[in-house]
Amino acid sequence: MSRHRAPGRRDRKKHELRARLLGEAQRLFVTQGYWRTTVEQIADAADVTPATFFNYFPSKNHALNELAGELFETLQIRLAAQRVAPGPLPARLASFAAEAASVVRDAHERLGALLLRAVRAAASGEGGVRLERLRDALAGLLADGQRDGSVRRDLDTALAAEMALGALLAVLIRWLDDPRYPVEARMSQAAAFVGAAVAAPGSLNPDTEETSP
Secondary structure (H helix, E strand, C coil): CCCCCCCCHHHHHHHHHHHHHHHHHHHHHHHHCCCCCCHHHHHHHCCCCHHHHHHHCCCHHHHHHHHHHHHHHHHHHHHHHHCCCCCCHHHHHHHHHHHHHHHHHHHHHHHCCHHHHHHHHHHHHHCHHHHHHHHHHHHHHHHHHHHHCCECCCCCHHHHHHHHHHHHHHHHHHHHHCCCCCHHHHHHHHHHHHHHHHECCCCCCCCCCCCCC
């Protein structure tokens, strides 16, 4: 019988060093700008050599994507929680939209303008595994809706999830590019639009439908 072993001292040290490198990268990116920050500066701040940095990240852009990946991981966890939450699909999508807006604001407070660069990179195909997991969680939620009859059975859930995620990223980019953009309202409207688009005929409750101003 195989047993899971607790991480050894070597693994813990690797994890701690990786976290330290990310922490210093974030600090330098925010304080002096992404382009002005070099791998050498990040390594020096973490008290390691540049070669050690490259053992963990192929480039500083990978470190930035890792920082942004934490945002997508948090969103994926929040979305996965909606799969076991009670209530109709439109209500659960609305709840996720509200949570997503809050999560993004918290990430923006930590990363500032870096978040715009990272989200744009994700939208262009650099989102990595965490963005894929977020898309899979959304597809899973839609598949659950197909099983309970609230989502159209002729829907390709993977394609619908990809389109919905594209809408989410578009809202985030617009807000990050213009802080005056009403991100909470637009997230809510995007969720309502997706909910109406995927709903099975006759499944929408008039009390849950939303209209844009």
